[in-house]
Amino acid sequence: MQHIPRKRFGQHFLSDGSVIEAIVQAISPQAGQTMVEIGPGLGALTQPLVERLGALTVIELDRDLAARLRTHAHLHVIESDVLRVDFSALSAQGAKTQGRLRVVGNLPYNISTPILFHLLDFAVCIEDQHFMLQKEVVDRMVAAPDTADFGRLSVMLQWRYQMENVLAVAPQSFTPPPRVDSAVVRMQPLAKPALHDAALLGPLVQVAFSQRRKLLRHTLGAFLDQHHFSGSFDLQRRAQEVAVAEYIALTQQLALQIG
DSSP: OOOOOOGGGTOOEEOOHHHHHHHHHHHOOOTTOOEEEEOOTTOTTHHHHHHHHSOEEEEEOOHHHHHHHTTSTTEEEEESOGGGOOHHHHHHHOGGGTTOEEEEEEOOGGGHHHHHHHHHTTGGGEEEEEEEEEHHHHHHHHOOTTSTTOSHHHHHHHTTEEEEEEEEEOGGGEESOOSSOEEEEEEEEOSSOSOSOOTTHHHHHHHHTTTTTSBGGGTHHHHHHHTTOOSOOOOSSBGGGSOHHHHHHHHHHHHHHHO
16 A cells, blocks of 8 residues: 655655665674664565564554554564663663664654753763754754854754764655755764763853854853853853854863752
8 A cells, every 4th residue: 555645744755766875884783682663664674674684673653654664574563652662671682782772754844953962961872873864954953063064953963972973865856855955964972071971062052042143252251151161161151152162161060060
């Protein structure tokens, strides 16, 4: 039975064979690795992945697609909203690869950022991530400081991952075609991230970029005053001019003062 893409799930199914092959090559799945695919849909990536891995866990919200996927003998199907999935529990099941997961997926563009932030909590148990996303989002994820694309998402991901835009994908590669260009990003958690507790980084960065055209003294300055910050930090800049390492250093200083 033909599946009709559902707008509420943001479904755009990858259908270009050459693009599928290029993505699989970029992922480079190896037999025996523990891999989780988010949003497998009609299985365009699922089939070549499971052929190379031997077994694959997939997370699918659409019950009709989940039922179809369960007919495959080598798939473990989790019918759920990915934002409710505990990836640490999945990593515990992958003992033969020391509990470290490889995560892949064609993420629904309407909730891609919440998924990325959800996975941040599980970075310690993840080997790498390869995601198809809206090109505009990938540009923001990998952006360098002092560029138009550098923002809150850039900082909040780059403190924890090494990232690379590995492949551009045109709308015509999907059925139905989305109205935007897409790209595949590779995300590798840093072995020794500079921050051990990032709870303070999130609100600090959010305030800094809340009015990105204004100097930081108008936004971050008030935040630092509220926390009685006594260190040195140049607030005569805009948020996008501050490197990720500087945000991390400021967070560390502030955390020490707060105690």
